[in-house]
Amino acid sequence: MTPEALDKLTLIFRTMFNQPELVLSDNLSAADVPGWDSLKHVSLVVTIEAEFGVRFANSEIAALASVGDLTQLISAKIEQA
Amino acid sequence: MQFLLNPFFWAAVVVLYPLQYIPLPFSRSVVFGVTNLVIIGLLLGLSNLLVAFSFGALIWVLGDLLQKSRAAQRLDKQRAIALSSVAGILCLLIAYKLGRTDGFVASLLCGAQPCGSKLVFGAFVALSSSYAALRCLDYVVSIWNGAKATDPLSLFGYLFPFHMLIAGPICSYKNFLTINEEPLAPVSFSRLIRAVNTIATGLFYKFVIAELLRIYQYGVAGQIVADSWTDSAFLLVYLFFDFAGYSLIALGVGLLCQIPTPANFRAPFRSQTVTEFFTRWHISLGDFVRTNVFIPMQVTLLRRLGVSAASVASICTISVSFILVGLWHRVSVGFLLWGLFLALVMVVEKVVADRVAAAAVGHRVLNLGWTIVGPVYVFVVVSTSIHLVAGEVF
Numbered sequence: 001m002t003p004e005a006l007d008k009l010t011l012i013f014r015t016m017f018n019q020p021e022l023v024l025s026d027n028l029s030a031a032d033v034p035g036w037d038s039l040k041h042v043s044l045v046v047t048i049e050a051e052f053g054v055r056f057a058n059s060e061i062a063a064l065a066s067v068g069d070l071t072q073l074i075s076a077k078i079e080q081a
Numbered sequence: 082m083q084f085l086l087n088p089f090f091w092a093a094v095v096v097l098y099p100l101q102y103i104p105l106p107f108s109r110s111v112v113f114g115v116t117n118l119v120i121i122g123l124l125l126g127l128s129n130l131l132v133a134f135s136f137g138a139l140i141w142v143l144g145d146l147l148q149k150s151r152a153a154q155r156l157d158k159q160r161a162i163a164l165s166s167v168a169g170i171l172c173l174l175i176a177y178k179l180g181r182t183d184g185f186v187a188s189l190l191c192g193a194q195p196c197g198s199k200l201v202f203g204a205f206v207a208l209s210s211s212y213a214a215l216r217c218l219d220y221v222v223s224i225w226n227g228a229k230a231t232d233p234l235s236l237f238g239y240l241f242p243f244h245m246l247i248a249g250p251i252c253s254y255k256n257f258l259t260i261n262e263e264p265l266a267p268v269s270f271s272r273l274i275r276a277v278n279t280i281a282t283g284l285f286y287k288f289v290i291a292e293l294l295r296i297y298q299y300g301v302a303g304q305i306v307a308d309s310w311t312d313s314a315f316l317l318v319y320l321f322f323d324f325a326g327y328s329l330i331a332l333g334v335g336l337l338c339q340i341p342t343p344a345n346f347r348a349p350f351r352s353q354t355v356t357e358f359f360t361r362w363h364i365s366l367g368d369f370v371r372t373n374v375f376i377p378m379q380v381t382l383l384r385r386l387g388v389s390a391a392s393v394a395s396i397c398t399i400s401v402s403f404i405l406v407g408l409w410h411r412v413s414v415g416f417l418l419w420g421l422f423l424a425l426v427m428v429v430e431k432v433v434a435d436r437v438a439a440a441a442v443g444h445r446v447l448n449l450g451w452t453i454v455g456p457v458y459v460f461v462v463v464s465t466s467i468h469l470v471a472g473e474v475f
Contacts, residue, residue: 037356038371039379039398039431043391046383058380059226062372063255 001071005052005078009071012051016044026068054078084124084247085287085330093120093243097338102268108261113242113340114234120243125207132204133213137237140166140217144230147221163225167218174214177205178412182473208241211409212249215369216240222373223254231258242342244334248327250345250365253372257341265339273337280333287326294319307471314464316471321349324363343368353455354434355426355462366406375402395431400424407470415470422466 001009006024014022017035030036036044045061048054048070054077064070084090097116105112122130143166150159180202217240224230231239239257266272298315299305307313328345335342343365352358359367375398382394400421407420 035434038375039391039395042376042379042383043388046380047388049384050388057226058377059223059228059372061380062376 001075005074006071008051009048009067009074012044012047013067016040016047024067026066026071028067029065048074052078054081085284085327087124089120089123090243093123094334094337101265101339108235109265109339110235110238110257110260111232113260113338114232114236114238117238117241117243118234121241121246124243125204128200129204129207132201133208133241134237136213136217137240138233140220140240141230141233141236144220144224144236147224148230151224151227159225163221166221170214170217170221173205174211174409175412177202177210177214178408181206182411182413209247212245212251213240215251215366215409216254218373219251219369220254228254228258238340242340244331244338244340245342248324248331249363250328250331250343251369252341252343252365253368256343259341260339276333276337278333279336280330283326283329283331283333285326286322286329291319291322291326294322307468310464310468313468313471314460317460317464317467320467321346321362350456350460352459353451354430355423355459356430358459358463359423359427366409370402370406374405375399378402392432392435396428399427399431403427410470411473413470413473415473419466419469422469426462426466 010022010024013024013033014020017033017040019033022033030041041064042061045056045064049056052074054074056073056077060073064073093116097113100112100116101109118130118134121133125133143162146162147159147166150156150162220236220239239252239254242252245252294315295303295305298312298319305316305319307316325346332342332344334340345364347361347364349358349361352361378401379394379398382397383391386394403424404417404420407416407418407423410416410419
């Protein structure tokens, strides 16, 4: 993932979870971020879809377990497009 | 309970354990499928086995058709097959559920005249088809979403695994596929001890704690009833030891024989919210609903309405998810209300969490207080929900 794309993703996370200092890492998961529940997860993914111009399958959304999974998936989708 | 008291069940476990280490020219899923076929035949009889195998073969054909239509890029055909398969499985599940509780439907399915429906319905009861139906749905939806279809014998092992037959858990198809993807772990004494310990804990939960609780409250041959809230609270504790006991036995057998088997409970009474409780109680059902109902529905709503409508959409999604969970337990008004009640509680929790939790961050006294009060609140709410359906649990 490019630095610009990572900045964009970080901004989405910071806004979504109301944490201006949040730093993304590959291992960061729902357990590490207060408020990252199933509902927020879906909102997060739909926001990312709109911002990055990509579309995820439901099975892909359900399988996302960490920020590392997410960045890999976004990169793969951008390459496919 | 009868299933676990059948010596064939335990003989099967003893045979399966060394069998996994014998090198055979077949995949592990096929070996498990074949042995599982024999075990189901011994445990439930030939007629039930034939019904189960026929049903498994039908699901395999549907999966194969789905895969072929995907390969041929015929997406409309694939969608039509998937949707009709899901509708068919749901209709059978509803008929089965009604047949177990509704006298009229039962008389239609098991009328006095000799007919195939009586045989099939009897087999569905013996196979505890509520769980098998969810595995069928997960298989069809997984193939629709791009997973690779499997052979009929492996599929039989996935749909009707003898150790998860009676009370789950519900292994996802994706998880089941790891049986062939992950290398067979070598013989290990510590693994053996861990598996035996899990099974022994499950047996202790089920046959000692749950049974002692039942006998203490209702007598040796007494009916389980819940006339008061205290009875419902007692029933909740009994249900935990009974159900978690079954699940631990399945988990231990899975661990011993290296068959993918998910954990089903994770200290639910430590939960601080009802929402958290249902991520720790019957976890495999929660995962199934999350993957197959909650996420697809919430994603569809947010794509159409926008993320700003997430709160409104979540009310619909949580309600539908929990109503379906309720009706999966039993098609009745009581379980419909149970689902609605819990959905309402979770929606309120969500609103409170959004508004209050942010203010509570760093508030040590408030957080410590809720650590103590939270589990009590959860126990009271879940016991109350059990009261709505206490007469229908068994």
